[in-house]
Amino acid sequence: MFAPALTLGLVGLPAGHRPATRRVLEAAGFTGRDLWRYMHADLPVTCLPHVAHCTVTDCQDPPGKRLEVREGGELLAEATIGPTVGIGVLWWIGVTRAARGRGLGLALLGSALGLLSGLGAVETILFVDDDAPAGDPERDRTPANGLYDRVGFTEVDRLHSFTRHP
Template identity: 35%
Template sequence: MAAIMSVGTGARMTVRPYEPRDLVRVLELVEGDRLPGRPAVTAEVFGHVLADCHPAGAAPSLLQEPRTDVVVDRGGEVVGAAGWVLRAQGGEVLLLWLHCMEDDQQVAQVLVRHVLEQAGRRTVRAFGEPTAMSFAGLPVRNRRGTAVALEAAGFSREDGWRYLHCRLDELRRPPYEVVDITESPDPYGWYMRLREKDGTHIGKAVVSRPVEGTAFLEWISLTLEEDRPGHFLLRQCLAHLADRGIRELVVLPDTLTDPSGDSRDLVGELHRQAGFQELDQLHPYTRRP
């Protein structure tokens, strides 16, 4: 059943279930929120999101009542959409994704309020899980309207991940091969072994299978030496990825402080020296009744 809500001075918005005719407009909203280094969400990918409507790796049997709803303004245009689901175990509601016109914070408020009304007296976790079209976490800088709407509704921001991005287009090609790449059949994509010319092992990494020239650095381990600092070895790795057609790379170190008490951001400094820039931070949110 559609829910009609009035917001602001005479604004009138309707929340209703998603319909196939909404596809083009919803994809436009998703595209408007796309961060550099992320592939475009196609109709096929969004179809997987609608069909599964559950976090990556979560068994469908553990979830129930998946929903995809849209917000329509008084002129009939879709101005926002969200996917959410009830977790069977524990009774929590998961707000998996939400996209809207970020310059109109009221749209995000309508969607958030709608999910809360449907959740009743349940804990709601927002952006805590990855989906087929996004990483876990809300990009709080680029999605400021949604972040403000969540916090105004009583959600608490939790520790998340830094969104580091690097363009590989202009990297110089290494003078000799120092990387062995194995393409894995599993979702992780490429397993990389870094070595010296004489075969001495100096590191390893896993990179997601590239889509439209973009990829995700799952993890990397390097053997550091005084004459070859970590960022030099990382740049070597990046150059070989560029040589294989990857134009943009993303890595997500977490935002937690070093448990050893060291205030230096060693991981961040390593990536910065190698050419990465922090474009945003991704944070999950939780609201308890």
């Protein structure tokens, strides 16, 4: 469960595993929306390809590592991971529109999960939103959801976002 500092809301509540909390929030006037899949996979995942050339740097927001794939100086794909004690977090993975359809997302995911394993993670989690507005292809998470399912991530719960308007 996580809440932002500057809102009257709860950004991510695992609704399936916290039904009593959900009912209390709704009774107190909060409105919930089903926004994210909370997913899990054991590491290592050995069947995945890796990108041939990937730059890895430390990042602060979120804390962890950033993986970048560039071609001719142009950013094609990126991922951000956050290793913690035994559990890795895939914070973000994205492939530019021009680079999609070439298997780069799968290979970058393989590199990110391999790096998490190398940093000592034995399992990993991620959140993927699937609340894309209709007709907005840039926010369509269908390919990402398909990728995570195909690789062996399992949905642990659905995360709901709760807000309350004064």
